[in-house]
Amino acid sequence: MPNTKELARHEEVQKRFTGAHALCAGCGIPICVRTILNAIEEPVVAINATGCLEVATTRYPTTAWNIPWIHVAFENAAAVASGVETAYRALRRRGKVSQEIRFVAFGGDGGTYDIGLQALSGALERGHRFLYVCYDNEAYMNTGNQRSGATPFAAQTSTAPVGERSFGKSQRRKDLTEIVAAHHVPYVAQASISDWYDLAVKVRKAVSVDGPAFLNVLSTCPRGWGHPSDQSIKIARLGVETCYWPLYEIIEGRWQLNYIPEERLPITEWLRPQRRFAHLFEPGKEALLAQIQRQVDADWEKLLRRCEDLPPAPFPKREWEFSSPVGERQREIWR
């Protein structure tokens, strides 16, 4: 079995999702999708909810997908995935299919946190063997940056504007990873596009479990969040380093942290580069900033308490430590 690094370089898996799609420059979604599809060894069937990914990769008559792909509606990606998986199991039982096939459903935060939550909950409860990936860009970016259940507190969106009497979204975001964990599914994890190796390892764990698995991936949106397109990865990394978006996994109900920053950065580091939070740095908004910091601290403390019965899992090595020709040459010399 090839390791994760070798698999990502494999020609066959490289061609599952291709470029020349219409996603914006610097979008985090294709980074997330290509990492996930490259990390799976078996043949894959993709199920897509409506969203940026679906709209921009399948403009008639073109497509960016080289694998079987199905889209039905906004709300039912998980229901479609469970139907496809059930059909596969039936065919397999009759001996018409002999291959091991993996099913991956992609949904945005609108299609997962809000609209598709009921279908997702049902599919998780029924225990279908599929992986649901939520690429979380924290608003309905496809239709023009409307607020969703994933939009963080005090973020500016087109339906939660900033003005004299309002400061953006006045509610907190819901914690979908915890909601999914409450379904007692075998594998739930939270990842970020900034740490591709961590994400790839989580995908490999997720497709290896016999049952539903869920991944919540932080995916930056330069247009909606208002940051330069080349800062996408850096901002996702800041979300991890400020503990706004901790990397953790829940395996069979056991909570495990994947990464504890050596020195936690203040939340302002994550807020400052993004235009949707620009109003928080105007004079007189210090109380809001302190409130956000308190929320993040409380969430992080809660997570630490949940994970305390287990030592933190070793964080995968940094990406540049892999795949260097120097290492390969050394191995060659050692032989």
Added chain:
Amino acid sequence: MNRYAQGNFFLAIEPRRCKGCGVCVQSCPQGVLALNGEGKVEAHEIARCVFCGLCERRCPDFAISVHKERAIQPSLV
């Protein structure tokens, strides 16, 4: 397709696919890549490249890829 070779490895950049987002430029640990006047990526310091493949993994538009000239035998990897 532009080809930037060094030793056994080469970087292949497809300028027609590049949207000029600059994710690879920011990701490169060696500072090999830069955007040119047209807003497309090019490898201006290929001699410093260590072929880690990070640009390829992070390119949202599949414009950049790292290749080996001669495949190393699987038994050695």
